[in-house]
Amino acid sequence: MPKFTPGELAVMQILWEHGELKPAEIQERYPEPIKNPALRSYLAILLDKGHVSRRKSGKAYFYKAITRRRAALRSTVREIADAYCEGSAKNLILHLIRAEKLSEEELLELKRLADNG
Template sequence: MERIAEGELAVMEVLWEESPLTAAEVAERVPAERGWSLATVKTMLSRLLAKGVLDHQEAGRRYLYRPAIRREDYVAEESGRLIDRMFGGRVTPLVAHLAEHDRLTPADIEEIEKILRELKS
């Protein structure tokens, strides 16, 4: 699966939340702070179609867009790439890094402990 750029991901998030949508509907839902025009959103949609992560169908004179991949599958692949690239494919150094840099809240630690208990049983 091809990587999705940060701007493209904003479009994918809209479509993972709700689809199918027209380009204009996607543009309405992209966070306003991006300041994107309809033309910019159409460019992003074209890039995502070329990458094969979006599907579209004709609806009269416009297209309806929907994700061709599930968000969960993309997150799993990107997480794996990060762990492979930055931590030699090991999760433990990632968790240690997060802990050392105060990126784990008490709620995060509790949740990790719960997951580990469930894995052990």
């Protein structure tokens, strides 16, 4: 799965959260001001990469995320583990636990989740 640029990811997050939208609706929800041509460029790239679909209704186009958030996250986590943790999910988790300075209660909750899952 190709990586998302920050702009592409912002569009995907909007589509994941709100479902199928017209470009103007995406533009309204975009986290910072974005000109229409830039947004349409992101949409065209995401369409070419197969991450979104487009359908026409009257004169309007509607865009919808095809790639699921969970699949994108899984791919990104794998890339991070490969690039920074020698491919080890265990090392990545250990780094996150240490970097976030989880409390004993949070660590016990993680253990509980691991034991039950």
